Amino acid sequence: MNRFKNILYVSDGRSDTCSAIKRAIVLAENNHARLTVVDVIDHVNEDEKILERFGVSLDRLLHDHRLNELENLIEPYQKENQIIYTRVLMGPAFAEIIQMVMQGGYD
Template identity: 30%
Template sequence: MKRFRNILVSLDTRHEDQSILESAAEVARSDQAKLTLVDVVPPMAWMTRLLVPDHEYIQQLMTEEKQQQLEALAGSLRDEGLDVETKVLLGKTSTEIIREVLRNRHDLVDH
């Protein structure tokens, strides 16, 4: 019996240990579920926004870097035949994860 169809995996690509990804991939394999890998770029502190004139560019660079890292992680899973999507969310991690779950009706969240 397939329990899960749409799994959200919240990652922090700054860390080396991504063992949670393998656990989620095992569930996805057994249930033939879709995986969505997400990472979150937090908002810049108000002081940073005031003092750093190119803070939006810096945030864009952070987003692009996280997207590349997520795509690298997703590549090997796709090679195994898994359906994997990647997203970089902007905002407070807990809030953005909840929004993502509600928007896309994820039935399992792995963090």
């Protein structure tokens, strides 16, 4: 019997997370579980002039950067028969994580 089916791993953006992500991946593999790796970032208060001048939101830039970092974090551990989902949430970390757990049915 598999104990876990849907695992949520919350990254904090530090570079020393390799051992923790390895453990989450092994846990997901051993239980044939789905693994979702998320990070939570705060909204950036930005001046409208920045958006007008550069045509891109600072929130969007930060989101894309963190998503890229998450994908780079899991890339060495990706296997052909396993999908690891990545997602970046925006807002207060505690609220976003609780909401994701409640909506996603994580173990």
